[in-house]
Amino acid sequence: MTHTPGTAPRREPALADTQREHWQRTYRANPGMYGEQPSAPARYAAEAFASADAREVLELGAGHGRDALHFARAGFTVLATDFSPTGLAQLRAAAAEQGLSDRVGTTVHDVREPLPLPDDSVDAVFAHMLLCMALSTEEIAALVAEVRRVLHPGGTFVYTVRHTGDAHYGAGTGHGDDIWEHGGFAVHFFPRELVDRLAEGWHLADVHPFEEGELPRRLWRITQETPR
Structure with missing residues (x-):
């Protein structure tokens, strides 16, 4: 599929819905598919969140919860959302x-919709490979704006994405x-300029490259904070 530079690309409207069903089948067929140990980004995030009090x-995109459970064991109160019941x-x-x-706590939520939380209501937000799902650039930008809306001033957002x-x-x-x-x-691979664009109006604290899995997948772990 091609599109004219400077215009929004046309994308199959059913792609994200198809991916939702794909993940539902995957979780049914493979309970606990990622294991019980937390991801490396979640271990990092727990330390970063604790340092920020x-x-x-x-x-966001908690799946079967290995990282949410790690946050809970570390003493945080966690609201885990995912589009897979x-x-x-x-x-x-x-x-x-x-x-x-x-x-x-858990809430079924599609991140293409506004977050079901009031303004300035959480201290920290974590999303491991959620932003690089089958979301358009416009939908990703809207989600990051929602994350900023629900974070307290000085709140921390840690997310990871596969990159180009x-x-x-x-x-x-x-x-x-x-x-x-x-x-x-389906994966939305991030160019670096998209990371910088999504951090506009935030404090971009860190962009850390890392690898995960046998392929290996190549990712960035991004840490950014809302202004105080």
Whole structure:
């Protein structure tokens, strides 16, 4: 798919909905598919949030909850959101088994919609590879604006994304807007200029490159803070 430079690319309107169903099937077929250990970005984020004296953490795209549970074990109160009821059901079951139900809440939410929280209501937000799902650049920008709306002044946002240096960038089925589908999963690969654009009006504290998985996936871990 091609588009004229300077204009929004045309994209199949059903792509994100198709991906929702794909993830639902994936979670049903592979309960706890990412294991019980937290991701490396979540371990980093827990330390960053603690250093900032955060108490409430909102996790976007929590899936079956390995990172949300890590935040809860670290003493945070966590609201975990995902568009997969199946993944969140697995998270609630794990929280109950670990005695963490009082620290973990869940909400089914599609990040293409406004966040179901009031302004200035959370201390920190975490999203591991959520922003690089099958979302348009416009939808990603709207989501980051929503994150800023719900964060307290001086709040911390840690997110990770696969970038255009990844081996799967340009491979598989192209959907425009730097979105490529490979093996059934659609990914919006980030150029660095998009990271900088999304940080406008924030304090961009860190852009850390790292690798994950056997491919390996190539990602950035971004830390940015709202003005005080």
